[in-house]
Amino acid sequence: MSTDERTALAPPTEKGRAMRARIVDAAAELIFERGIAEVSLGDIQEKSGASKSQLYHYFADKNDLLRAVIERQERDVLGRHRVVFQSLGDWDDLQRWRDAIVAFQASRGCRGGCPLGSLASGLAEFDDGARDQLSDAFESWVGLIAEGVARMVERGDIRADVDAEALAIGVLASLQGGLLMAETARSTRPLEIALDAALAHLKSFAT
Amino acid sequence: MSTDERTALAPPTEKGRAMRARIVDAAAELIFERGIAEVSLGDIQEKSGASKSQLYHYFADKNDLLRAVIERQERDVLGRHRVVFQSLGDWDDLQRWRDAIVAFQASRGCRGGCPLGSLASGLAEFDDGARDQLSDAFESWVGLIAEGVARMVERGDIRADVDAEALAIGVLASLQGGLLMAETARSTRPLEIALDAALAHLKSFAT
DNA sequence: CCTATAATGGACCTGTCGGTCCACTTTAGA
DNA sequence: TCTAAAGTGGACCGACAGGTCCATTATAGG
Numbered sequence: 001m002s003t004d005e006r007t008a009l010a011p012p013t014e015k016g017r018a019m020r021a022r023i024v025d026a027a028a029e030l031i032f033e034r035g036i037a038e039v040s041l042g043d044i045q046e047k048s049g050a051s052k053s054q055l056y057h058y059f060a061d062k063n064d065l066l067r068a069v070i071e072r073q074e075r076d077v078l079g080r081h082r083v084v085f086q087s088l089g090d091w092d093d094l095q096r097w098r099d100a101i102v103a104f105q106a107s108r109g110c111r112g113g114c115p116l117g118s119l120a121s122g123l124a125e126f127d128d129g130a131r132d133q134l135s136d137a138f139e140s141w142v143g144l145i146a147e148g149v150a151r152m153v154e155r156g157d158i159r160a161d162v163d164a165e166a167l168a169i170g171v172l173a174s175l176q177g178g179l180l181m182a183e184t185a186r187s188t189r190p191l192e193i194a195l196d197a198a199l200a201h202l203k204s205f206a207t
Numbered sequence: 208m209s210t211d212e213r214t215a216l217a218p219p220t221e222k223g224r225a226m227r228a229r230i231v232d233a234a235a236e237l238i239f240e241r242g243i244a245e246v247s248l249g250d251i252q253e254k255s256g257a258s259k260s261q262l263y264h265y266f267a268d269k270n271d272l273l274r275a276v277i278e279r280q281e282r283d284v285l286g287r288h289r290v291v292f293q294s295l296g297d298w299d300d301l302q303r304w305r306d307a308i309v310a311f312q313a314s315r316g317c318r319g320g321c322p323l324g325s326l327a328s329g330l331a332e333f334d335d336g337a338r339d340q341l342s343d344a345f346e347s348w349v350g351l352i353a354e355g356v357a358r359m360v361e362r363g364d365i366r367a368d369v370d371a372e373a374l375a376i377g378v379l380a381s382l383q384g385g386l387l388m389a390e391t392a393r394s395t396r397p398l399e400i401a402l403d404a405a406l407a408h409l410k411s412f413a414t
Numbered sequence: 415c416c417t418a419t420a421a422t423g424g425a426c427c428t429g430t431c432g433g434t435c436c437a438c439t440t441t442a443g444a
Numbered sequence: 445t446c447t448a449a450a451g452t453g454g455a456c457c458g459a460c461a462g463g464t465c466c467a468t469t470a471t472a473g474g
Contacts, residue, residue, distance in 0.1 A: 011451085019451080035329060037243060050452090053454075056432095056433070124320070167404075169401065170401055170405075177380030178384070185342045185346075197374075218420075219419085268463075
């Protein structure tokens with residue numbers, strides 16, 4: 001599969017934008033808790049209260065809606081992590097970041113992995129456009145983490161000769177793998193261990 | 208969803224076992240290259256040369272077949288990694304393990320992630336039985352890696368006070384995350400970096 | 415050799431999926 | 445105030461999914 005047509009991003013009226021958002025939100029939530037394969041347009045209709053014609057009024061087809069869902073999850077996830085990494089102060093901040101993620105997964109009973117990670121796994125071999133989108137999302141995420149690392153370098157917490165981007169990629173990979181294993185085992189333990197290992201690796205570059 | 212009935216594992220005749228294996232192989236391959244959602248029984252029929260009645264002769268339903276696929280992939284993947292970790296000699300062996308994984312993904316053009324990882328991501332919120340199965344598979348995998356670490360401890364390469372299982376979990380998480388990111392980006396770079404970070408973390412416990 | 419069981423082919427059924435269509439109502443703004 | 449565009453409801457459709465059924469052919473073992 002490759003890219004299909006795309007509908008205009010923003011409906012002209014307030015009402016339209018609200019409806020469109022409700023649809024995307026409903027789809028995102030359903031997909032997060034069931035996986036892409038188990039969500040039909042009918043389910044999305046029911047949850048959002050939209051009618052069939054509304055779905056096709058705001059989106060060209062199911063893939064177009066899917067892309068909107070990716071966009072939304074990217075905004076959501078990156079937004080939450082941005083506030084951490086753009087003001088990364090010290091090692092304690094990083095530890096708090098780790099703890100917050102673990103606590104969040106625990107609060108969900110370890111149901112569902114990473115909103116972006118599971119989309120990536122489910123769409124990578126199905127829709128090249130979606131894969132590109134998700135690849136960009138991961139890249140931005142890495143950039144965010146790398147910014148935090150760079151800030152710690154500036155502050156003198158981390159050695160100046162490190163490759164901040166590579167470190168960031170390592171951290172994100174540990175997070176993704178940890179989330180997948182935690183979801184599968186329904187236990188936060190693998191996630192905790194994976195994140196601890198990632199942070200320990202970071203700390204090995206402490207000044 | 209929860210567990211359904213299961214067919215007897217081994218057909219009585221040689222012919223039957225062969226046909227059953229062909230079906231599972233075809234299903235495994237299709238699912239690996241397209242994802243679970245994009246594979247229908249019809250596709251599996253076509254690829255394996257089996258008829259509808261054969262599918263339902265050897266498997267209770269689609270989920271039963273899916274479970275057989277998981278079993279097969281577990282045997283396959285763990286088998287390949289077992290030969291490495293059950294004879295883990297030194298750091299060079301680990302490096303060769305890393306290189307082999309990277310080379311394998313590269314040879315596939317980074318299409319498809321981990322056969323077990325993508326099944327886990329796609330089935331965790333859909334079939335509890337499958338999730339348990341995959342959770343066990345990950346656990347065995349961790350056990351394998353931990354064995355290797357333990358062997359290096361015995362040889363005196365790694366400090367004796369480490370938690371081998373925790374280290375193994377960290378390594379597997381990095382592998383899973385790295386594979387997912389590599390699949391999404393269609394580049395082995397994230398995988399290389401993730402594995403290098405994991406091995407560096409291991410080496411930080413070198414004697 | 416004979417018979418019970420395994421293996422096979424494929425027509426067929428039913429539900430559901432993504433997607434189309436058209437008639438109707440609401441709303442913005444000239 | 446009038447009208448064009450936006451928004452909405454829902455009947456409808458063809459394709460295809462998973463799954464059932466039954467008739468037929470191979471085959472193993474007494």
